[in-house]
Amino acid sequence: MDTVLTVGTGLRRAIEAVAKVMALAAGWAYLATALFITGDVLARKFLGVSSGATTEISGYLLAFGISWSLAHGLAERAHIRIDLLVEKLPLAARVWAHLVALLALLALIAILVWSATNVLEETLLFDARDLSALRIPMIWPQGLWAFGMFMLALFAFALTLEVVLLLAAGRPLEIETLMRSRTAEDESEETIRALHEAEEETRA
């Protein structure tokens, strides 16, 4: 039992690490989007040139950004749940609520992965390109987008596996640590830490 659990936890942690790198890439994609749009507007205004595909490319960067940070969002417990009642349940009941929430999420993810695969198939079938001046093949942005969904599926599956194993092993406290939803306190702690770090850097 313990070996299986160790493997499960290891698997979840490994995917979590990859997911964090992917989310970082997503965040930098937003930075790049900002610079790209700013540059494009300036170039259009003063030089009279434009990529001719600003709307499309920034849209693709957004789709990439959203889907590549989905798994990290789950790992960081950022996806919203209403936990007002769950928090009041005794631990033994709460772990089951966590499992139900995860299974429902898995159902959504299954729908999304199936649908994303459909989108990819269709794009490949028609060799679809967008309507911008660059005629970008849609398989690139949509492929990256679908990959983010697959990673979310992989992570959600590993997380559910770990929760089930922990449940079987009778270790509810660890489930609580994994699944406890992010409270307003967590959120504010993080913001405040960011502020203090900025201050420390000025002093240093």
Add this chain to the structure above:
Amino acid sequence: MIILAVFVLFLGLFVWASLTGHAPDIAIWPIIGLSLLFAGCFAAGVYIAAILGVLGVVTGFVFSDRPFYNFIGSVAWTTSSNYVLIALPLFLLMGELLLRSGVSAKLYKALNLWLNRLPGGLLHTNIASCAMFSAMSGSSIATAATMGSVALPQFEDTAYDKRVVLGSLAAGGALGSLIPPGTILIIYALLTNTSVGGLYAAALVPAALVTLFCIGVIFVHGLRHPLPDSGVRVPLSAKLKGTVGIVPTLILIALVLGTIYGGLATPTEAAAFGVAGAAFFALIEGKLTLRALNESALAAARNTAMVGLILIGAFVLNYVLTSLRVPQNVAGMIADLPVPGWVIMAAIVLVYLAMGTIMEGFSMVVTTIPVIFPVVVQLGYDPIWFGVMVTLLVEIALITPPDGTVMYVLQGLRKSGPITDIFQGVIPFVGAYLAVIVLLLFFPGLALMFL
């Protein structure tokens, strides 16, 4: 509990309507069953995105005989790559960069030079600086955190009532969503197909009113509890010199709001300028480190993913419901009820206020707008006006206990004392927000004058 009562009330209304023959042509009992399932999942703490998306698919299988499932993929893709939605991560990124940039401290000091002589003193600076910061940032949490961290140390060892200090900061922080560029307005625009620019224009007067009313609350408090005169007179030259600190803020506001209102840029483009501008000022202050960039990027990515997943779920549900003509039917049914429109509007406002005590604003908007919006339009209310109303209601949600994120941010900043201080201090300011809601109900023109 209030939410439960309201829910039962609506259910009763629904059953009554079906018995008296007002009901639309779709079966009523399966709908009630699904609504109960929906409510049950919410209470059980299931992920909101999963409730919306899975419920959408289940509803589709129960009621639709068309292959609706073939369109889920393209619904999800168009939602994720929507040009309007890009403004969201960009404004979040701008807020994260500003949080780390040090622009806020300068702003606070500059405003304080001018406002500290009024009855209420420094408290006015809290509201004014929050309002100005809100004009650069779309996030209430960022506004409360940044201004709170600058302001709270100023009040240490002073005679100010700490409850009012915290209350004014919470009220000011909540302004972040209403004063353009607010992120809630972007989500609303996306869900209802209204113009972000129009919403930003409509939010101006109500935002100014909330700010004025909050200043009024402090003024009255200041007159009732006068503080001893510090006797310090800052010479005019020093005042003018100190005011230079306001310049980065003004430039950023011009860059973001100026370009939107001037018709020079779309909100998405303005958001991109804002990120570039915030990064520039962080660079000047020496705060644009790789670590700050990485953390800002990660925070923006995480929050956008959270919003994105819920939006995908909401649009799947929306697609199924619309193809079944549910919103149209519900809207028609409610409009046919033998009660005047303002009663229904008042009921909607009450539902939002009740929900706001347990739910966080963004999920409230996403889960309710697809159904409520057609009702509102059917009743003859202006879509843009309603967007401003909803945003005001969401702000109240941010500062009503027990689930008011902004208040927890402030509590985290001060580290000692009970959170009930904030709960008490914010009450008069909640009154200011409610007053604006009432004004908007009676004079919708307040929001629509610049359209």
